Amino acid sequence: MPTLDDIYRKFGETAEAAQLLETQLGTMLLLSRGAEDGLFTEPNPELAANLYSTINRHTLGQLIKRLNTTPQSLDALESVLSNALEERNRLFHSFYRHHNFRRNSDEGRELMLKDIESIHDTLLRAYKAVMLLNGVDLDALVDSGIEHNAPTRHVQI
Numbered sequence: 615m616p617t618l619d620d621i622y623r624k625f626g627e628t629a630e631a632a633q634l635l636e637t638q639l640g641t642m643l644l645l646s647r648g649a650e651d652g653l654f655t656e657p658n659p660e661l662a663a664n665l666y667s668t669i670n671r672h673t674l675g676q677l678i679k680r681l682n683t684t685p686q687s688l689d690a691l692e693s694v695l696s697n698a699l700e701e702r703n704r705l706f707h708s709f710y711r712h713h714n715f716r717r718n719s720d721e722g723r724e725l726m727l728k729d730i731e732s733i734h735d736t737l738l739r740a741y742k743a744v745m746l747l748n749g750v751d752l753d754a755l756v757d758s759g760i761e762h763n764a765p766t767r768h769v770q771i
Contacts, residue, residue, distance in 0.1 A: 620723070625730060632737050635744065686747075688747075698740035701737060
Protein backbone atom coordinates (compact mmCIF):
# COMPACT_ATOMS: atom_id res chain seq x y z
CA MET A 615 0.00 0.00 0.00
CA PRO A 616 1.28 3.49 -0.80
CA THR A 617 2.43 5.70 2.02
CA LEU A 618 1.90 9.43 2.32
CA ASP A 619 5.57 9.80 1.39
CA ASP A 620 4.82 7.94 -1.87
CA ILE A 621 2.09 10.47 -2.63
CA TYR A 622 4.37 13.41 -1.87
CA ARG A 623 7.19 11.93 -3.99
CA LYS A 624 4.88 11.37 -6.95
CA PHE A 625 3.47 14.88 -6.55
CA GLY A 626 7.03 16.21 -6.86
CA GLU A 627 7.74 14.12 -9.94
CA THR A 628 4.49 15.31 -11.48
CA ALA A 629 5.27 18.95 -10.66
CA GLU A 630 8.64 18.46 -12.38
CA ALA A 631 6.90 17.19 -15.52
CA ALA A 632 4.69 20.31 -15.50
CA GLN A 633 7.75 22.55 -15.17
CA LEU A 634 9.58 20.74 -17.95
CA LEU A 635 6.61 21.32 -20.26
CA GLU A 636 6.40 25.00 -19.28
CA THR A 637 10.16 25.44 -19.73
CA GLN A 638 10.15 23.90 -23.20
CA LEU A 639 7.20 26.03 -24.32
CA GLY A 640 8.91 29.09 -22.85
CA THR A 641 12.08 28.25 -24.77
CA MET A 642 10.07 27.95 -27.98
CA LEU A 643 8.45 31.33 -27.37
CA LEU A 644 11.82 32.88 -26.52
CA LEU A 645 13.29 31.59 -29.79
CA SER A 646 10.34 32.86 -31.79
CA ARG A 647 10.27 36.29 -30.15
CA GLY A 648 14.06 36.54 -30.25
CA ALA A 649 13.99 35.98 -34.00
CA GLU A 650 11.11 38.47 -34.39
CA ASP A 651 13.06 41.11 -32.49
CA GLY A 652 16.27 40.40 -34.41
CA LEU A 653 18.17 39.37 -31.30
CA PHE A 654 20.13 36.67 -33.13
CA THR A 655 21.56 39.06 -35.71
CA GLU A 656 21.78 42.21 -33.56
CA PRO A 657 22.23 41.24 -29.90
CA ASN A 658 20.52 43.49 -27.39
CA PRO A 659 21.14 42.17 -23.86
CA GLU A 660 18.62 44.51 -22.23
CA LEU A 661 15.81 43.59 -24.64
CA ALA A 662 16.71 39.90 -24.36
CA ALA A 663 16.65 40.06 -20.54
CA ASN A 664 13.27 41.83 -20.58
CA LEU A 665 11.88 39.29 -23.04
CA TYR A 666 13.14 36.39 -20.93
CA SER A 667 11.74 37.91 -17.74
CA THR A 668 8.33 38.45 -19.35
CA ILE A 669 8.14 34.93 -20.78
CA ASN A 670 9.32 33.43 -17.49
CA ARG A 671 6.26 34.91 -15.74
CA HIS A 672 3.79 33.32 -18.19
CA THR A 673 1.55 30.51 -17.02
CA LEU A 674 1.22 27.31 -19.01
CA GLY A 675 -2.05 28.56 -20.51
CA GLN A 676 -0.47 31.87 -21.53
CA LEU A 677 2.49 30.11 -23.14
CA ILE A 678 0.20 27.88 -25.20
CA LYS A 679 -1.94 30.84 -26.27
CA ARG A 680 1.05 32.99 -27.28
CA LEU A 681 2.77 30.17 -29.15
CA ASN A 682 -0.35 29.63 -31.24
CA THR A 683 0.20 33.11 -32.70
CA THR A 684 3.78 32.36 -33.78
CA PRO A 685 5.05 30.71 -36.97
CA GLN A 686 5.63 27.49 -35.00
CA SER A 687 2.00 27.04 -34.01
CA LEU A 688 0.95 24.28 -31.64
CA ASP A 689 -2.33 23.57 -33.47
CA ALA A 690 -1.33 19.95 -34.12
CA LEU A 691 -0.96 19.43 -30.37
CA GLU A 692 -4.11 21.28 -29.30
CA SER A 693 -5.80 18.29 -27.67
CA VAL A 694 -2.77 16.98 -25.80
CA LEU A 695 -1.85 20.47 -24.57
CA SER A 696 -5.42 21.25 -23.55
CA ASN A 697 -5.49 18.05 -21.48
CA ALA A 698 -2.09 18.87 -19.98
CA LEU A 699 -3.22 22.37 -19.01
CA GLU A 700 -6.36 21.02 -17.36
CA GLU A 701 -4.41 18.38 -15.43
CA ARG A 702 -1.63 20.79 -14.45
CA ASN A 703 -4.20 23.18 -13.02
CA ARG A 704 -5.97 20.36 -11.21
CA LEU A 705 -2.65 19.19 -9.73
CA PHE A 706 -1.69 22.58 -8.33
CA HIS A 707 -5.09 24.02 -7.48
CA SER A 708 -7.27 21.19 -6.27
CA PHE A 709 -5.55 17.79 -6.00
CA TYR A 710 -5.31 17.71 -2.20
CA ARG A 711 -8.60 19.51 -1.69
CA HIS A 712 -10.32 16.95 -3.94
CA HIS A 713 -8.82 13.96 -2.13
CA ASN A 714 -8.80 15.55 1.35
CA PHE A 715 -9.04 12.81 4.02
CA ARG A 716 -8.22 9.96 1.64
CA ARG A 717 -4.63 10.57 2.65
CA ASN A 718 -5.45 8.93 6.01
CA SER A 719 -6.26 5.43 4.71
CA ASP A 720 -4.51 2.80 2.62
CA GLU A 721 -7.39 2.67 0.15
CA GLY A 722 -7.53 6.45 -0.10
CA ARG A 723 -3.80 6.79 -0.71
CA GLU A 724 -4.06 4.12 -3.40
CA LEU A 725 -6.73 6.19 -5.17
CA MET A 726 -4.62 9.32 -4.78
CA LEU A 727 -1.55 7.63 -6.22
CA LYS A 728 -3.49 6.32 -9.23
CA ASP A 729 -4.88 9.80 -9.84
CA ILE A 730 -1.53 11.53 -9.61
CA GLU A 731 0.06 8.89 -11.87
CA SER A 732 -2.64 9.69 -14.43
CA ILE A 733 -1.86 13.41 -14.18
CA HIS A 734 1.85 12.66 -14.55
CA ASP A 735 1.23 10.54 -17.66
CA THR A 736 -0.82 13.34 -19.25
CA LEU A 737 1.86 15.96 -18.58
CA LEU A 738 4.66 13.69 -19.74
CA ARG A 739 2.77 12.84 -22.94
CA ALA A 740 2.43 16.57 -23.69
CA TYR A 741 6.09 17.24 -22.92
CA LYS A 742 7.22 14.41 -25.18
CA ALA A 743 4.93 15.67 -27.97
CA VAL A 744 6.33 19.21 -27.71
CA MET A 745 9.89 17.89 -27.68
CA LEU A 746 9.15 15.72 -30.73
CA LEU A 747 7.74 18.80 -32.51
CA ASN A 748 11.16 20.35 -31.88
CA GLY A 749 12.98 17.32 -33.27
CA VAL A 750 13.86 15.59 -29.99
CA ASP A 751 12.53 12.06 -29.52
CA LEU A 752 12.83 11.51 -25.78
CA ASP A 753 11.77 7.87 -25.98
CA ALA A 754 14.55 7.16 -28.50
CA LEU A 755 17.07 8.95 -26.28
CA VAL A 756 16.06 6.85 -23.28
CA ASP A 757 16.26 3.69 -25.40
CA SER A 758 19.79 4.69 -26.44
CA GLY A 759 20.89 4.87 -22.80
CA ILE A 760 21.63 8.60 -22.84
CA GLU A 761 20.37 9.07 -19.26
CA HIS A 762 23.66 7.53 -18.11
CA ASN A 763 25.46 10.52 -19.67
CA ALA A 764 23.09 13.22 -18.44
CA PRO A 765 24.58 16.39 -16.93
CA THR A 766 24.94 16.36 -13.15
CA ARG A 767 25.81 19.97 -12.36
CA HIS A 768 23.65 23.08 -12.17
CA VAL A 769 23.51 25.12 -15.36
CA GLN A 770 22.70 28.82 -14.99
CA ILE A 771 19.78 29.85 -17.19
